[in-house]
Amino acid sequence: MKDTLLRQIYEQTLSGAYDQNTVASLSETLQVPKNKITFALQQLFQEGRLIKAEGKPVRFLSRAALENQYNLSISDTKIGNLELWLAGLAKEPADFEKLVGYDGSLASLVEQCKATISYPPNGLPLMLTGETGTGKSLIARLTYEYASRQGLLKPDARFVSVNCSEYANNPELLTANLFGYVKGAFTGAEQTTPGLIELADGGVLFLDEVHNLKGECQEKLFQFMDQSIYHRMGDNKTWHTSHVRLIFATTEDPEKVLLKTLQRRIPMNITVPNLSKRGTYEKVQMIHSIFKTEQQRLNVRIKISSTVFRLLVSYPFPENIGGLKSTIQSSCVQALFQINDSGEMEITAKNLPSALSKNISVASLNKLEEPSWIYIDELLDLDHSAGNDLAFYQEIIESLENPDTFFAVWKAESSWLIQHLSGENSALCEQRLYESVRHVCAGYHMELSSKDLETLQKALGSFLRQSRLLHFLQSQNPLQIEKLTLQMKKQKFRYYSMASEIDCMLGRAFDYKLNDLHRLVLALLLSGLEKQQSIPKRMGVILAHGLSTASSVSVCVNQLLDEYVFDAIDMPLSISQEQCIRELNDYLKKMDGIEELFLLVDLGSLEDVWKGLNIRNVNVGIINSLNLKMALSIGEGLKRGQPMEEIFETAKNTCTVSYHIERNREKQKLIICSCASGLGVAEKLKTVILDSLPPDSSIHVLTYDYNSLLLKGIEDLAFAEYQVICVVGTLNPNIDRLPFVALDDLILQESTNSLDLYLKSYMDPCALAIFKKNIVKNFSLSNIMNALTILNPTKLLEHVANAIDRLQTLIDCQLTNNTCFGLYVHVSCLIERLVMNRGIENYKQIEHFQTRQKQFIDAVCESFQDVEAFYGVHIPVEEIGYMFDYVKNDKNFQKCV
Numbered sequence: 001m002k003d004t005l006l007r008q009i010y011e012q013t014l015s016g017a018y019d020q021n022t023v024a025s026l027s028e029t030l031q032v033p034k035n036k037i038t039f040a041l042q043q044l045f046q047e048g049r050l051i052k053a054e055g056k057p058v059r060f061l062s063r064a065a066l067e068n069q070y071n072l073s074i075s076d077t078k079i080g081n082l083e084l085w086l087a088g089l090a091k092e093p094a095d096f097e098k099l100v101g102y103d104g105s106l107a108s109l110v111e112q113c114k115a116t117i118s119y120p121p122n123g124l125p126l127m128l129t130g131e132t133g134t135g136k137s138l139i140a141r142l143t144y145e146y147a148s149r150q151g152l153l154k155p156d157a158r159f160v161s162v163n164c165s166e167y168a169n170n171p172e173l174l175t176a177n178l179f180g181y182v183k184g185a186f187t188g189a190e191q192t193t194p195g196l197i198e199l200a201d202g203g204v205l206f207l208d209e210v211h212n213l214k215g216e217c218q219e220k221l222f223q224f225m226d227q228s229i230y231h232r233m234g235d236n237k238t239w240h241t242s243h244v245r246l247i248f249a250t251t252e253d254p255e256k257v258l259l260k261t262l263q264r265r266i267p268m269n270i271t272v273p274n275l276s277k278r279g280t281y282e283k284v285q286m287i288h289s290i291f292k293t294e295q296q297r298l299n300v301r302i303k304i305s306s307t308v309f310r311l312l313v314s315y316p317f318p319e320n321i322g323g324l325k326s327t328i329q330s331s332c333v334q335a336l337f338q339i340n341d342s343g344e345m346e347i348t349a350k351n352l353p354s355a356l357s358k359n360i361s362v363a364s365l366n367k368l369e370e371p372s373w374i375y376i377d378e379l380l381d382l383d384h385s386a387g388n389d390l391a392f393y394q395e396i397i398e399s400l401e402n403p404d405t406f407f408a409v410w411k412a413e414s415s416w417l418i419q420h421l422s423g424e425n426s427a428l429c430e431q432r433l434y435e436s437v438r439h440v441c442a443g444y445h446m447e448l449s450s451k452d453l454e455t456l457q458k459a460l461g462s463f464l465r466q467s468r469l470l471h472f473l474q475s476q477n478p479l480q481i482e483k484l485t486l487q488m489k490k491q492k493f494r495y496y497s498m499a500s501e502i503d504c505m506l507g508r509a510f511d512y513k514l515n516d517l518h519r520l521v522l523a524l525l526l527s528g529l530e531k532q533q534s535i536p537k538r539m540g541v542i543l544a545h546g547l548s549t550a551s552s553v554s555v556c557v558n559q560l561l562d563e564y565v566f567d568a569i570d571m572p573l574s575i576s577q578e579q580c581i582r583e584l585n586d587y588l589k590k591m592d593g594i595e596e597l598f599l600l601v602d603l604g605s606l607e608d609v610w611k612g613l614n615i616r617n618v619n620v621g622i623i624n625s626l627n628l629k630m631a632l633s634i635g636e637g638l639k640r641g642q643p644m645e646e647i648f649e650t651a652k653n654t655c656t657v658s659y660h661i662e663r664n665r666e667k668q669k670l671i672i673c674s675c676a677s678g679l680g681v682a683e684k685l686k687t688v689i690l691d692s693l694p695p696d697s698s699i700h701v702l703t704y705d706y707n708s709l710l711l712k713g714i715e716d717l718a719f720a721e722y723q724v725i726c727v728v729g730t731l732n733p734n735i736d737r738l739p740f741v742a743l744d745d746l747i748l749q750e751s752t753n754s755l756d757l758y759l760k761s762y763m764d765p766c767a768l769a770i771f772k773k774n775i776v777k778n779f780s781l782s783n784i785m786n787a788l789t790i791l792n793p794t795k796l797l798e799h800v801a802n803a804i805d806r807l808q809t810l811i812d813c814q815l816t817n818n819t820c821f822g823l824y825v826h827v828s829c830l831i832e833r834l835v836m837n838r839g840i841e842n843y844k845q846i847e848h849f850q851t852r853q854k855q856f857i858d859a860v861c862e863s864f865q866d867v868e869a870f871y872g873v874h875i876p877v878e879e880i881g882y883m884f885d886y887v888k889n890d891k892n893f894q895k896c897v
């Protein structure tokens with residue numbers, strides 16, 4: 001009757017007539033009393049052949065029918081909402097895809113299982129070892145499903161599973177059940193019964209907890225493995241044949257618990273990793289998958305608190321996935337009546353077994369419970385990139401198993417992270433963050449491209465977004481992270497220190513604190529980004545007291561040399577020597593990889609500084625003198641790549657100290673005599689002025705070339721020693737703030753006051769009176785002429801005066817007396833110079849003058865014809881230029897023009 005009932009249910013399940021699989025309906029169809037149907041259904045359900053759909057009335061479904069129909073293995077036995085559950089089944093993935101981690105931590109295991117079961121002709125025996133609850137049974141079943149789907153098994157081939165531990169106290173019974181027995185083989189063997197090996201013919205026999213198999217049974221088993229034949233218990237004559245693919249599983253070490261002969265016959269031994277090795281993301285997937293099943297079973301939307309999520313991910317379940325599953329199931333039972341107004345089941349930490357939440361105080365439990373809920377349906381969508389990132393972080397932590405190689409692992413991983421982050425479209429593109437990161441990097445001489453900076457910025461963005469996940473990762477692996485931090489500080493302090501600075505900056509800018517794991521990953525990222533760049537092998541550091549002394553000198557030298565040779569450490573005056581040294585040591589840590597350091601310190605003895613330095617793999621040269629010249633000399637040596645000692649020697653020699661004291665002194669007073677007519681006139685002027693000065697006068701009189709005076713003014717070094725009172729000459733050189741006294745003024749005595757005026761401050765009144773008297777006497781025209789020329793002054797003056805009269809007629813202008821007298825002197829000197837071949841040859845813009853003042857030039861030429869003829873000279877046009885300059889300032893001439 002049982003078989004008929006099972007067949008009926010099988011067909012009705014296949015045809016979808018689930019409503020006919022009730023006690024009442026089946027009793028009616030099969031014409032069997034309800035109580036007998038109920039009893040048989042109960043038995044079949046316990047055997048795992050039926051699935052029970054709760055409800056009114058209860059319905060039963062054939063497991064085999066559904067498994068064939070959906071081509072999958074069903075582990076559920078009782079279901080809540082049948083329709084929902086069936087909808088879920090339709091979406092179920094095939095065989096190994098049901099295994100969380102099939103393409104992750106279990107990828108190679110899956111490949112091995114597939115290869116072993118497919119090995120021709122009948123597959124190879126496979127041993128699965130692993131802690132309890134790691135998924136050995138599931139993997140065995142999925143291996144069967146895979147073989148079945150691949151057509152490696154007969155269509156009706158079964159997966160027969162036997163748990164050897166159930167027979168631990170009765171090994172005979174296990175042998176009987178495995179190989180079958182004949183009637184009378186033992187007490188109670190009322191009829192000949194086929195064994196499980198026979199039932200599994202063409203399919204898969206899974207022997208779980210195989211370490212419970214007694215030696216005798218093991219021996220029987222390997223005989224069967226060799227030849228596919230066996231005896232039933234109680235009949236040692238008849239051989240039976242069965243072709244079975246065998247899968248074994250044990251939580252023990254097979255080498256310790258199985259006979260060597262059996263071990264040899266199991267060529268493939270696969271270890272199933274325990275939950276803690278699966279990586280956080282796979283744990284999250286498992287939590288999701290288990291809750292999802294419960295959600296379907298209970299037909300409610302489930303949400304869990306973030307604490308529940310954190311605890312489930314971080315708790316080290318001794319029963320592995322089995323433990324996680326039963327914890328989740330029990331939490332759902334506990335929360336069965338915690339359905340909110342929206343019909344959602346809310347699972348909080350209070351619904352978890354006490355073992356999980358024992359580390360959380362009631363207060364913090366309540367506090368922690370307040371915030372976010374996570375819907376099961378959205379669990380995997382927390383952050384799409386979270387999966388990869390978490391696996392990445394996990395891998396970093398796992399690489400710690402072998403600290404010697406983890407930097408190598410990191411190197412590879414960092415390029416993954418860089419790539420990953422470069423492709424990510426981060427929302428956190430704030431210029432402030434970007435600039436701050438750049439600022440920190442620049443402080444470490446790490447010049448990053450904008451793309452690299454963007455990568456860093458995205459990394460920080462990803463930290464901010466995934467803070468919840470990363471914080472529980474941190475809490476999950478505190479020891480590894482501590483160990484890693486120590487290694488990082490030791491080997492890559494530069495990057496760790498940079499990450500810490502970025503952390504501070506983040507704190508200020510976004511009120512966000514990185515945890516150790518963040519900092520490590522950031523440091524790793526920075527070291528990855530810098531792999532293309534070279535940290536300077538040699539560097540200079542200026543260490544000086546004052547708010548910006550060191551930085552000013554270093555900036556100046558770097559600019560002058562156009563090379564970054566100096567860093568600076570500014571020391572406020574209030575800080576102690578120890579603090580300075582501490583700062584310097586911090587700097588040295590930052591500059592991890594530097595080989596030589598040139599240190600310029602302003603204060604403190606050399607010993608104080610170098611004794612306090614923590615030097616490892618760095619040569620530090622210290623010089624206790626700081627000035628720009630010294631810094632420049634050392635900077636130049638650094639730039640040229642000279643050896644350290646040579647650099648210091650050169651600096652020492654170029655910077656020898658010398659001193660000079662310039663005492664305050666009164667400058668001597670000076671009158672400059674400078675004439676466009678030439679130095680000769682100036683010399684004569686000088687003699688006349690000197691003769692006019694009282695004998696005890698301290699005023700100096702010097703001659704100076706007129707053109708040089710125009711060019712250089714009184715900045716000329718020749719005047720450095722003097723305080724120039726005024727210039728006396730024929731033409732005003734018009735020098736700023738330098739008074740001019742015209743010769744003609746002196747001759748005409750019209751403005752003796754002008755010279756008096758300038759000399760008044762430098763002479764006592766008595767001396768000034770003598771000077772004035774002498775000037776009147778000495779500066780009469782004839783006196784001047786006498787002093788000026790070697791020619792006969794009376795004759796010369798007569799000729800010149802006639803020529804100038806004629807000139808005035810030709811240009812039709814009556815010049816002032818001043819101009820006339822000035823011209824007499826000037827032209828007389830001119831003639832004398834020409835006689836002596838010392839004519840002036842240059843005049844500014846002579847062509848311009850020639851074209852513009854042609855009329856004047858012609859007038860001069862004509863009026864001076866007699867003079868030229870008499871003295872046998874020719875007045876060149878340049879000299880006429882100077883005569884014009886004399887005339888042009890005349891107020892009458894200006895009116896005529």
Ligand SMILES: Nc1ncnc2c1ncn2[C@@H]1O[C@H](COP(=O)(O)OP(=O)(O)OP(=O)(O)O)[C@@H](O)[C@H]1O
Pocket residue numbers: 075098099100101130131132133134135136137138139208251286289321322325
């Ligand atoms: N990779 C996985 N993906 C999804 N669920 C899994 C996975 N591994 C195990 N499970 C689930 O975890 C539970 C325990 O797995 P299973 O019974 O196969 O472990 P086991 O190693 O055979 O344990 P034991 O040694 O105690 O028999 C099962 O409900 C199984 O469906």
